[in-house]
Every structure is written in structure tokens, then in C-alpha cells.
Amino acid sequence: MPHFTMEQVRSLMDQTEKIRSLSIIAHVDHGKTTLADSLISRAGIISAKVAGEARFTHGRKDEQERGVTIKSTGVTLCFEHDEDGHSQPYLVNLIDSPGHVDFSSEVTAALRITDGAIVVVDCIEGCAVQTETVLRQALQERVKPCLFVNKVDRCILEMQMDAEDMYLRFRTAIENVNVIIATYNDASMGDLQVRPEAGNVAFGSGLHGWGFGVEHFAKMLSAKTGGNKSRMMEKLWGDWFYHPKKKLWTNVQHPEDCQEPLQRGFCQYIMNPINQLIRAIVDKDSERYEKMMERLGIVLKGEEKTLTGKQLMKHVMQNWINAGDSLVSMIVNLPSPKVAQRYRVENLYDGPMDDDAAMGIRNCNPQGPLMMYVSKMVPADKSRFFAFGRVFSGTVATGQKVRIQGPHYKPGTKEDLHVKAIQRTVIMMGRGSELIQDVPCGNTVALAGVDQYILKSGTITTLEDAHNFTDMKYSVSPVVKVAVKPKDGKDLPKLVEGMKKLSKSDQLVVCSVEESGEHVIAGCGELHVEICLKDLREEFAQCDFTVSDPVVSYRETVTETSSQTCLAKSANKHNRLYFTAEPLDSELVQAIEEGSVGPADPKEAAKILSSKFGWDKQAAQKIWCFGPECEGPNMVVDSTIGAQYLQDIKDSVGSAFQWATKQGPLCEENMRGIRFNLTEVLLHPDKVHRGGGQVMPAVRRCCFASELTAKPTLQEPVFLVEISCPKESLSGIYNCLNLRRGCVFEENQREGTPLVQVKAHLPVSESFGFVSSLRQATSGQAFPQCVFDHWESLPGNCLEKGSKMEELVLSIRKRKNLKLQMPLLSDYLDKL
Ligand code: GDP
Numbered sequence: 134m135p136h137f138t139m140e141q142v143r144s145l146m147d148q149t150e151k152i153r154s155l156s157i158i159a160h161v162d163h164g165k166t167t168l169a170d171s172l173i174s175r176a177g178i179i180s181a182k183v184a185g186e187a188r189f190t191h192g193r194k195d196e197q198e199r200g201v202t203i204k205s206t207g208v209t210l211c212f213e214h215d216e217d218g219h220s221q222p223y224l225v226n227l228i229d230s231p232g233h234v235d236f237s238s239e240v241t242a243a244l245r246i247t248d249g250a251i252v253v254v255d256c257i258e259g260c261a262v263q264t265e266t267v268l269r270q271a272l273q274e275r276v277k278p279c280l281f282v283n284k285v286d287r288c289i290l291e292m293q294m295d296a297e298d299m300y301l302r303f304r305t306a307i308e309n310v311n312v313i314i315a316t317y318n319d320a321s322m323g324d325l326q327v328r329p330e331a332g333n334v335a336f337g338s339g340l341h342g343w344g345f346g347v348e349h350f351a352k353m354l355s356a357k358t359g360g361n362k363s364r365m366m367e368k369l370w371g372d373w374f375y376h377p378k379k380k381l382w383t384n385v386q387h388p389e390d391c392q393e394p395l396q397r398g399f400c401q402y403i404m405n406p407i408n409q410l411i412r413a414i415v416d417k418d419s420e421r422y423e424k425m426m427e428r429l430g431i432v433l434k435g436e437e438k439t440l441t442g443k444q445l446m447k448h449v450m451q452n453w454i455n456a457g458d459s460l461v462s463m464i465v466n467l468p469s470p471k472v473a474q475r476y477r478v479e480n481l482y483d484g485p486m487d488d489d490a491a492m493g494i495r496n497c498n499p500q501g502p503l504m505m506y507v508s509k510m511v512p513a514d515k516s517r518f519f520a521f522g523r524v525f526s527g528t529v530a531t532g533q534k535v536r537i538q539g540p541h542y543k544p545g546t547k548e549d550l551h552v553k554a555i556q557r558t559v560i561m562m563g564r565g566s567e568l569i570q571d572v573p574c575g576n577t578v579a580l581a582g583v584d585q586y587i588l589k590s591g592t593i594t595t596l597e598d599a600h601n602f603t604d605m606k607y608s609v610s611p612v613v614k615v616a617v618k619p620k621d622g623k624d625l626p627k628l629v630e631g632m633k634k635l636s637k638s639d640q641l642v643v644c645s646v647e648e649s650g651e652h653v654i655a656g657c658g659e660l661h662v663e664i665c666l667k668d669l670r671e672e673f674a675q676c677d678f679t680v681s682d683p684v685v686s687y688r689e690t691v692t693e694t695s696s697q698t699c700l701a702k703s704a705n706k707h708n709r710l711y712f713t714a715e716p717l718d719s720e721l722v723q724a725i726e727e728g729s730v731g732p733a734d735p736k737e738a739a740k741i742l743s744s745k746f747g748w749d750k751q752a753a754q755k756i757w758c759f760g761p762e763c764e765g766p767n768m769v770v771d772s773t774i775g776a777q778y779l780q781d782i783k784d785s786v787g788s789a790f791q792w793a794t795k796q797g798p799l800c801e802e803n804m805r806g807i808r809f810n811l812t813e814v815l816l817h818p819d820k821v822h823r824g825g826g827q828v829m830p831a832v833r834r835c836c837f838a839s840e841l842t843a844k845p846t847l848q849e850p851v852f853l854v855e856i857s858c859p860k861e862s863l864s865g866i867y868n869c870l871n872l873r874r875g876c877v878f879e880e881n882q883r884e885g886t887p888l889v890q891v892k893a894h895l896p897v898s899e900s901f902g903f904v905s906s907l908r909q910a911t912s913g914q915a916f917p918q919c920v921f922d923h924w925e926s927l928p929g930n931c932l933e934k935g936s937k938m939e940e941l942v943l944s945i946r947k948r949k950n951l952k953l954q955m956p957l958l959s960d961y962l963d964k965l
Contacts, residue, residue: 145224159253160261168339175457176210207561246523249467260309279333286338296400321476329370343450344459470575484600493526499573502596503527519579530571556582611655612850616681624676631674688805689797691843701835703827707817714839761795789832798837800945838961853922858915865910873899
């Protein structure tokens with residue numbers, strides 16, 4: 134039974150300073166889910182006995198089977214926290230999120246609606262790659278971190294380490310986390326470093342349900358000695374040693390007047406007692422542990438007296454230093470929505486920082502205009518979705534009429550805008566949900582009845598001129614594709630409908646119909662696609678379909694400047710356009726993809742282009758458009774001099790360019806990194822003869838001809854692979870990578886462990902089945918994580934007869950049912 138009622142939850146929702154929204158982030162298998170269970174059991178939803186095994190936040194059957202968290206789930210909990218003898222209630226919105234890189238879009242969505250993050254680090258493995266990635270994501274979103282150093286039980290039981298060794302290990306883990314934090318110098322958020330003595334680091338074992346911060350022991354010691362708690366906390370971490378003869382604390386471990394070196398405060402007062410108690414129980418030394426338990430005031434009742442071994446250890450430790458308590462002590466130190474929204478508003482909101490929406494968000498004002506961000510769509514049943522997110526300003530209520538603004542909404546227009554009433558407001562409780570009348574700002578909430586109008590994310594508001602919340606940035610991209618086809622042709626509508634739902638349920642999956650009529654699903658990696666297909670088959674489409682082998686996306690690019698100026702004439706022969714193509718600097722391409730150079734701010738873009746990329750100032754101001762999708766990494770630059778009627782055709786050139794860059798001439802893949810220079814135009818003086826219908830096809834052909842004359846090639850996506858393994862497995866890893874065109878570029882011995890960490894690049898096209906063959910080659914010792922890293926140009930010339938590149942282009946054309954022949958320049962290039 135929960136220890137709290139819905140009435141309590143609702144009343145706490147109004148006390149903004151008592152709310153904490155947080156996500157738990159970590160590398161896969163470092164123990165997030167287990168730790169979330171400790172926290173949930175502390176709130177009383179699941180009984181303490183099964184904490185560590187219940188996996189409450191894992192609502193999906195496949196999650197329970199696989200034992201990894203796939204979709205992040207929200208849980209709203211209430212806690213009492215003891216503050217100087219007074220118990221204070223807190224409302225905690227907890228979002229569990231997956232650690233596997235293929236699902237890192239889920240992490241982004243979780244971070245967006247939280248103000249704090251508990252970073253879980255396995256103390257044996259240390260701060261791993263994915264920890265680093267998600268921590269960076271968190272800091273970018275201005276989410277404040279705290280740290281839980283997990284699996285300490287393994288140091289004690291398996292590795293039998295002594296207290297000082299554990300201290301050193303913990304210190305390394307903390308330092309590694311702080312190095313990452315230090316690179317984000319964000320004055321608005323204050324000091325972000327995690328420090329045990331500051332109360333934002335805890336240690337423990339999620340699996341056994343115990344944990345502690347130094348505060349817990351400082352409280353105990355200061356109560357005993359009558360000292361000050363904060364001062365005591367400082368002595369319980371770092372180089373502080375208690376000098377028993379002089380009865381004072383010193384920084385010197387081995388003072389001259391002592392025969393033996395002194396014990397570190399952290400070891401003497403914390404780690405040693407824990408170590409001794411656990412050892413005594415495991416060694417069945419009942420005399421010793423009973424004495425210790427008595428001193429700690431732990432009394433066994435009824436059936437508990439029959440407990441022995443591990444069960445007894447868990448019970449005693451949970452009673453003494455409960456993991457949930459240690460987490461709550463850290464959580465209350467994280468910022469409340471009122472504090473966090475003050476500095477987060479700049480990152481969250483797209484509109485001017487002084488409009489009503491921005492003010493409402495900044496002040497977390499429940500009376501302000503409603504501003505809610507929907508960060509994800511959560512399946513409610515087989516056909517409907519909840520829109521899950523957070524209210525940042527105002528109050529959302531059942532029956533309220535709201536504006537639902539999609540990602541393409543532009544203020545002042547009706548594009549991507551729906552005005553509807555909210556059917557129901559509910560709060561998420563892991564596997565279930567609870568009805569609630571209304572929810573004020575600072576809280577997470579799920580809405581029913583708006584799923585037709587939101588694809589993946591959106592802004593919900595009552596303010597007519599509110600802008601959107603800023604779109605989320607993802608650190609991965611969908612590069613692995615499969616084509617699906619219903620086994621029974623009659624099921625096609627079911628499949629199409631199912632793909633629409635799939636697309637809603639997952640931030641990153643892209644479902645599309647190719648020109649050839651194929652239905653294609655694109656995801657970030659093999660595992661991601663596999664899960665999407667399973668969802669499609671069992672939940673969303675409920676019909677049988679065949680799946681093609683996975684294929685990867687390519688990009689078309691150029692490596693030189695066009696060997697000639699290309700001409701295209703309009704069909705009526707009255708207009709002539711001249712283009713050349715040339716490659717864009719690869720750093721610039723990245724900057725465009727990251728959004729730091731782009732159409733949003735042309736002045737800024739021009740400044741960066743001339744100062745950083747050596748562009749001519751005039752040219753930098755004459756970028757007509759980016760593409761595909763108006764923001765892609767290709768552009769048209771107007772290089773004409775004194776051309777007449779030029780402005781009249783700007784829109785038509787833009788549209789044709791979007792079309793051309795979406796499907797290039799080689800094999801209808803997106804173009805990437807091409808600059809098209811419009812060098813000259815001769816247009817008919819009469820408007821009727823130079824309309825879009827005349828200009829567009831000519832521009833498209835001219836772009837194609839320019840690409841083909843600029844030594845075109847394909848770019849393939851490349852994964853960054855990170856593998857942790859014992860040294861003996863290294864040769865197996867190298868063999869496996871060599872067979873797949875992979876190359877290792879970094880190898881690090883992991884300090885204090887027998888493990889080596891290998892970083893390599895691996896073409897995505899070679900990655901299918903990589904995980905299982907790596908396991909085979911290393912007898913299951915190596916676990917790789919692959920995440921999209923960059924696009925790599927393939928060597929060679931596509932247009933050289935009989936070359937490998939030609940072969941690749943033709944194979945893609947074949948798969949897409951295109952003409953089995955290389956594109957000919959003469960098809961696109963016109964003669965005078
Ligand atoms: P997640 O992938 O980060 O959610 O990690 P899980 O919570 O699923 O845990 C991964 C594995 O580590 C599971 O087998 C857990 O039983 C184990 N584990 C989690 N916490 C601890 C811990 O504190 N000590 C030990 N020894 N194992 C743990």
C-alpha cells in the first residue's frame with residue numbers, strides 16, 4: 134500500500150518549493166533501475182522485501198524479460214524528510230530512463246522535464262562512456278547532477294577491499310564525474326561539482342537496498358559529541374584524520390608523535406563499521422554482529438529473528454542505512470521547480486524572454502498562462518496515447534480548452550495548431566495512472582484525448598501568442614533502416630496505421646514511404662530497430678509482415694569544384710540558369726547540423742562563415758537557402774552579378790533545391806556538404822514565361838549536373854564503438870573489428886581494474902551481427918556499445934566504370950527499384 138493518498142499528492146503539488154523532478158541516468162547495467170526500486174520502496178509502493186528485485190518502473194513485458202529499461206517511465210512519489218527534527222513532506226517526480234545508447238532519445242526527453250539528475254556510477258567500472266554522454270546531455274539541459282556511487286557491496290564481499298582502498302576508488306569515480314562537470318561553466322546554476330561533504334554524493338548498494346551520505350554519519354557523530362553537523366561532514370571526506378591522543382582533527386596522516394599512520398575519518402567512522410558489520414554477518418559471527426546491532430539500535434522482531442546470511446545482511450543494512458533515505462537526503466538538495474525554472478527558461482523557451490509565457494515559466498507561476506511541454510507519447514492502451522510532459526507555467530485541468538502547437542507551428546499562423554479540450558488529466562504511477570482534476574506548474578502530468586494532434590512532442594498553452602518550447606536536441610540519429618511488407622496484401626492499411634502509431638511512440642524512429650513504394654522504418658541501431666519492429670508487430674499493427682535485411686542510409690556529396698559551369702534551360706527555352714557545385718568545409722557541415730550556423734540567424738551565420746571559415750564577406754551574406762528540410766547541410770549561394778528579375782525566382786530555386794538535396798542523382802539519397810553557386814541567370818522579361826513550373830525543373834537538373842561534374846562520392850555513417858573487456862580478450866576484439874573495416878583509435882587501461890577500454894570506429898553497414906560475433910570471439914567477455922559518430926566519405930570515384938563505388942551505387946539503385954544504370958551527365962546538362 135502506498136504510504137500516501139492522492140489528496141496528499143495534490144496538495145503538495147501546490148507547494149512548489151516542496152517539489153523535486155529528477156531522472157536517474159547511468160551507463161547500462163550500473164544499477165539505475167534497481168536504485169529506482171529502492172526509492173520507490175521507500176515511498177511505500179512496493180514492500181521493502183522485494184526492493185531490488187521488483188523492477189517497478191519496468192512496465193513492459195519485454196523489459197522485464199530483457200532486464201533493461203527501454204522506455205522511460207514516470208512515477209510520482211511522496212516522501213517525509215527529517216529536517217532538524219521536523220519531518221517535512223516532499224513530492225518527487227521520478228523518471229527512470231534507459232542506459233543503452235540506442236534509446237538515448239528517451240534520456241533527452243526525460244531530462245527536458247526534470248531539474249535534477251541522480252547519476253549512478255558502478256564503483257568497480259567507474260565513470261563509463263554512456264555516463265559521460267548522458268551527464269553532458271543533462272548539463273546542456275541545465276539539469277543539476279548528484280551522484281550515487283553504486284555496487285559498494287561488491288568491494289566488500291567479492292573484492293574484500295579494505296576501507297582505504299575503497300576510499301581511493303570512490304574518490305576516483307567522483308573526480309571523473311567532476312572533470313566532466315567542470316567543462317560546463319554555467320554561472321547561472323551555481324556550483325555544480327559533486328562533493329560528499331556538500332551532501333550531493335551518496336554511496337551504497339542498490340541491490341541490497343542500503344546507502345549513505347556522509348551527512349548521516351556526521352549527524353550521528355555530532356549528536357554524540359555535541360559538535361556542528363556541517364563541520365563534521367567536512368571531516369568525513371578527504372584528507373582528515375582523527376588524532377586520538379590530542380583529540381583533534383589533522384590533515385597529516387602520519388604525525389611524528391604517532392607510531393602508526395592515523396585512519397582517515399571516512400574510513401574510521403564510516404567504511405570500517407560498515408565493512409565489519411557486513412563481514413560479521415556473512416561470516417556468521419553472531420556474537421560480534423549482535424553486539425554491533427545493539428549499539429546501532431537495530432532490533433529484530435518476530436520472523437526477522439530467523440533470518441541469516443544474505444537475507445539478514447540486507448535486512449540489517451536497510452534498517453541501519455537505508456538506500457532510499459540516502460537518496461531522499463540528496464534529492465531534497467536538488468533545485469525545486471521554482472529555483473530551476475529561473476535559469477532554465479532561456480534553454481526551454483523559443484520566444485522573447487520578456488513575454489507572458491517566458492515570465493510565467495521563469496516565475497513558475499500557477500496563475501500564469503498555461504505553458505506545458507509534452508516530451509513523449511506514452512501508450513495508454515492498444516490504440517491511444519497519453520501526452521506526457523511537464524507544466525512549466527499556469528495550471529492544466531480536465532476539460533480545459535487549449536492550443537496544441539506542434540513543432541512546425543509558427544506564431545501568428547494556424548500551421549500545426551489545434552485548439553481542443555483536454556479530456557482527462559492523470560498522473561503516471563509506473564505501470565498505472567491515477568486521475569487528477571488539475572495539475573499546477575512544476576509538476577509532471579499526462580493528458581488523455583490530445584494524441585491525434587501531437588506526433589512526438591509539442592507545446593500546450595492557453596496564451597494566443599505563446600511561442601513553442603525549444604525542440605529537443607538528440608545525440609543520435611536514425612541510420613539503420615529496414616523495409617517492411619505485409620504478408621497478406623489486405624493488411625497494408627493496418628501496417629500503415631501501425632507505423633503511424635510507432636512513429637508517435639518513439640522520438641527517433643522515422644517511418645516513411647520511399648519513392649519505390651517501400652515502407653521503411655529507420656532507427657539508431659540494430660537493437661532500436663528490433664524493438665520498434667516488435668512494437669509494430671505486437672502492439673501497433675497487429676499483423677504479420679516480412680522484414681528486409683537492415684540497410685544503412687548514405688549521403689551524396691562532392692569532393693571537388695565542378696569541372697565546368699553547368700547550364701539548364703527551362704522547358705520553354707526562355708530561361709537559362711548556370712550553377713557550379715563545390716564541397717563545404719567538413720567542420721562547417723557539422724556546425725550546420727548542430728544548428729550553430731543556419732537559417733535561424735542569417736546575420737550570425739554570415740559572421741561565423743567569414744570569421745571562422747574564411748568565406749568572402751559578400752558571399753556569406755548571399756546564402757539563399759539551406760536544405761533538405763530548409764536546414765540541412767547544403768546551400769545555394771547567389772554569385773550572380775547584375776542579374777535581372779533575380780528576386781522573382783528565389784522561391785522557385787529554393788523549392789527545387791529542397792527537392793534535389795533530398796534525393797540526389799546518384800541513388801536518391803540525401804545530399805550532404807554541397808555548396809551550389811548560382812553563377813548566372815538569364816530570364817525572360819515577361820513574368821508568365823519564368824514561373825515556378827518553368828524554373829523549378831531546370832534548377833533541379835542543374836543541381837544534379839553540378840554534383841555529377843564535381844567528382845561525387847557517397848558518405849557512409851560510422852559508429853563509435855566502446856568496448857570494455859579484460860586484457861586477454863583484446864586480440865579477439867581486434868580480429869573481429871578488422872574483419873568489418875573497423876579501426877581502433879584508443880585503448881585505455883581502466884585504473885584499478887583488470888579491464889581495458891577500447892574505442893573504435895566501425896561503419897554502420899558492417900555492424901549487423903557485430904555484437905554477437907564479438908561475444909563469440911571473446912567468449913562473452915566483451916560488451917560493445919555503438920553510437921552514431923560521423924559520416925565518412927568513401928574513397929574512389931562513383932563515376933569510374935567498374936569501380937567499387939560504382940558497384941555500391943548500383944546496388945543501392947537496385948534495392949530502390951531505380952534504373953540499373955549510373956546517372957548520365959547528358960541527362961541533366963543542357964547545351965546552349
Ligand atoms: P540499469 O541497466 O542501469 O537499469 O541496471 P539494473 O538496475 O538493471 O542493474 C544491472 C545489474 O546490476 C543487475 O543484474 C542488478 O542485479 C545488478 N546490480 C544493481 N545494483 C547492484 C548493486 O548495488 N550491487 C550489485 N552487486 N549488483 C547490482
